[in-house]
Amino acid sequence: MPTSFDQSVIDEFRANGGKVGGPFEGGDLLLLTTTGARSGASRTTPLGYVRHGDSLLVVGSNLGGPRHPGWYYNLLAHPVVRVEVGTSSFEALAVPAEGARREELFAYVVRAVPGYGDYQERTRRPLPVVVLGRAEPAGWSGPGEVRTLADKLLEVHTWLRGQLRQVRAEVEAHFAARAAHSGPGEPPAPGLGLQIRQRCLAFCQALEFHHVSEDEHLFPGIARHHPDLSDVFGRLADEHRTVARVQGELAKLLAGVHIADPERFRAELGAMSEELEAHLDHEEEALLPLLADVPWPPERLRPTP
Known part of the structure; x- marks a missing residue:
């Protein structure tokens, strides 16, 4: 279950078309719904994001703590997640960046939101950078209108x-x-x-x-x-x-x-x-x-x- 603080943010987000106040006011915020790695239950987490082309980037900062956040382990077990941005939602494939691409994307994120650099300085673990892209395969258009x-x-x-x-x-x-x-x-x-x-x-x-x-x-x-x-x-x-x-x-x-x-x-x-x-x-x-x-x-x- 989300913490009471997270649940209040989730409720405010959904009631106000993706806009919230408090510490997230004016920032880019999404709701990420994952499937529990062990429980199989849906878990929704409010996260800051940075747009990168057609994808969204989220960082497993956990406020600079020593362990990756739970939602990160969930998406490793169940890669298809639901993303809510503003008043829209879509299914996404969640892929953590690796190697040089992770370094490149993390630098990109820090330029947009310097606070992630501060979180990285607090921990020895490399903060995961997760790319959220549409779950459909390349060129997907479906077979046409579905009537039957x-x-x-x-x-x-x-x-x-x-x-x-x-x-x-x-x-x-x-x-x-x-x-x-x-x-x-x-x-x-x-x-x-x-x-x-x-x-x-x-x-x-x-x-x-x-x-x-x-x-x-x-x-x-x-x-x-x-x-x-x-x-x-x-x-x-x-x-x-x-x-x-x-x-x-x-x-x-x-x-x-x-x-x-x-x-x-x-x-x-x-x-x-x-x-x-x-x-x-x-x-x-x-x-x-x-x-x-x-x-x-x-x-x-x-x-x-």
Whole structure:
């Protein structure tokens, strides 16, 4: 739970379109909602931010204390966060900056808000600089207007495919950069960095949520009206388990802050990609015709006129 002070700031922020008084008056403030690393519960924290191009930067200063703040550990475990700025909100992918980029961005932040330099002087730990960017994969535009459950399923599949393509492209770019390096300077680090880890972890968590939702809600609902398709749903469930096994191997490699075995990660990612693409193709072939006349959102979720 937020402290009573933080909760008062959160309430004032939401009641006044992002404007607050007191120590935050006149500053750039956002609300960051993370998922608890251990509890799985939502946690909202008011934080100062600095705009950097299309992204927002937040710093894990913890007022110069010896440990990173709790929200930082939360976003390492669950990289997709919710950001509220002014009257708008959006889902973001949270990626801590590394190496030279962290130094560059921290200097940028300190030029905008010198107080962060004071916090850094109080502690030996490098203050994390976290980049908050839109969670959608590059070039994401969705499949068009969503009117039916078939459209919604296709939208989710398109998002998953886009995320997977982006993870694979970032991994291949890392290997290509190492192969092409001839100096001067150091080649890219042999392990894979936080950008790839965070995006892949976000993808794996979204995929798991999607499959659990299908297994527990979508498939049983359709099966009640189409008992003749029990074999189809049995095969789809088997495919979910196959994808989950490969996904589990990826999860083991993502357990640390850095991916220490990039060659194995690359192989496991390739295996999951093949399994998932075949599964999505089969699922669309089987389900889209059945869902084409089911309106989305369901009546109970539609806003009252």
